[in-house]
Amino acid sequence: MTKVVVSEYLQEAYLDLLRVGNDVVSDSELYRDRTRLLEEVADADAIFIRNRTRVDADLIAAARRLRVVGRLGVGLDNIDMDGCAEAGIRVVPAVGANAVSVAEYVIGAMLILTRGIYGMTGSMVSGDWPRQGHAFGHEVAGKTMGLIGYGSIARHVASRAGALEMQVAGFDPYLDVDDPVWGSVERLDLDSLLAAADVISLHVPLNDETRNLIDDAALSKMRPGAVLINTSRGGTVDETALAAALREGRLGGAALDVFDTEPLGPGPAATFAGVPNLLLTPHVAGNTHESVDRVASMIVTEVLRALDDRAI
Numbered sequence: 001m002t003k004v005v006v007s008e009y010l011q012e013a014y015l016d017l018l019r020v021g022n023d024v025v026s027d028s029e030l031y032r033d034r035t036r037l038l039e040e041v042a043d044a045d046a047i048f049i050r051n052r053t054r055v056d057a058d059l060i061a062a063a064r065r066l067r068v069v070g071r072l073g074v075g076l077d078n079i080d081m082d083g084c085a086e087a088g089i090r091v092v093p094a095v096g097a098n099a100v101s102v103a104e105y106v107i108g109a110m111l112i113l114t115r116g117i118y119g120m121t122g123s124m125v126s127g128d129w130p131r132q133g134h135a136f137g138h139e140v141a142g143k144t145m146g147l148i149g150y151g152s153i154a155r156h157v158a159s160r161a162g163a164l165e166m167q168v169a170g171f172d173p174y175l176d177v178d179d180p181v182w183g184s185v186e187r188l189d190l191d192s193l194l195a196a197a198d199v200i201s202l203h204v205p206l207n208d209e210t211r212n213l214i215d216d217a218a219l220s221k222m223r224p225g226a227v228l229i230n231t232s233r234g235g236t237v238d239e240t241a242l243a244a245a246l247r248e249g250r251l252g253g254a255a256l257d258v259f260d261t262e263p264l265g266p267g268p269a270a271t272f273a274g275v276p277n278l279l280l281t282p283h284v285a286g287n288t289h290e291s292v293d294r295v296a297s298m299i300v301t302e303v304l305r306a307l308d309d310r311a312i
């Protein structure tokens with residue numbers, strides 16, 4: 001019988017589908033117990049993972065029968081792709097399945113940070129009427145959204161920003177100048193984008209080129225009062241430099257969904273203590289009821305097809 005290991009969370013309805021004709025070992029915490037994980041994959045034909053299970057050389061060597069890795073998400077940095085290719089293991093990621101959820105997070109974070117009125121509830125409930133001054137933040141209409149990386153998610157952000165009457169600019173050296181996907185998006189180099197954008201959103205993979213792409217030098221090229229949003233991968237933004245820029249009031253705000261160290265933990269979290277105009281979320285930008293269901297449906301279908309040409 002075909003054996004399937006599920007080492008992170010998968011909805012029960014999809015586990016039931018997998019159980020038809022397959023021996024399924026499922027434990028949403030299995031990725032934490034490396035010894036047991038390597039034992040379970042030794043005779044497995046397929047494994048379902050999210051971003052916590054490391055599919056590295058040790059796992060590939062242990063998994064002698066493994067034919068397919070179903071990645072319930074899109075990031076591949078926890079998977080040794082070359083090692084899988086050499087071992088003839090197919091990797092199936094959920095490309096595009098949570099792009100809309102991430103794009104909506106970016107737009108929501110942008111509106112919250114540029115308007116600056118959504119933190120008043122506590123003060124209202126305590127009986128205050130915090131209406132000093134005449135202006136509360138900025139409109140986004142007419143402002144510029146700068147996208148670093150213009151792949152699948154960035155394009156969903158671009159269309160939504162356009163609907164809000166923003167100008168959209170992008171930096172993506174790997175996308176041909178003549179590629180029609182640029183459409184009305186202005187193609188800029190990184191420095192010009194940093195200087196032009198009122199809101200900057202990162203949508204790149206993490207690699208040697210993008211590590212610390214937004215460091216202190218890049219932050220100082222951004223417009224005073226600009227907003228930075230990172231839903232891509234931790235490590236692309238220098239967190240210490242960002243915290244300093246926010247403390248010094250050089251930036252208008254920032255939203256981070258991804259971090260150098262995940263989970264953040266007390267040490268790294270201290271970097272952000274008392275930092276103003278900062279939204280932090282625990283790598284959930286892509287997780288909505290709709291996207292979680294779409295991801296599971298896509299990957300379970302693809303993996304079953306890869307195993308024996310069955311579709312659900």
Ligand SMILES: NC(=O)c1ccc[n+]([C@@H]2O[C@H](COP(=O)([O-])OP(=O)(O)OC[C@H]3O[C@@H](n4cnc5c(N)ncnc54)[C@H](O)[C@@H]3O)[C@@H](O)[C@H]2O)c1
Nearest residue numbers: 075149150151152153172174203204205209231232285286
């Ligand atoms: N926070 C979340 O919940 C969440 C959910 C989904 C995806 N992500 C992450 O979002 C990021 C984008 O995902 P996607 O699906 O849009 O990926 P994608 O592959 O469709 O797009 C990435 C783009 O980045 C470009 N790029 C690569 N190197 C670059 C560089 N040095 N400078 C500028 N551009 C560069 C590529 O050409 C590509 O167009 C990934 O890192 C992914 O892991 C996060």
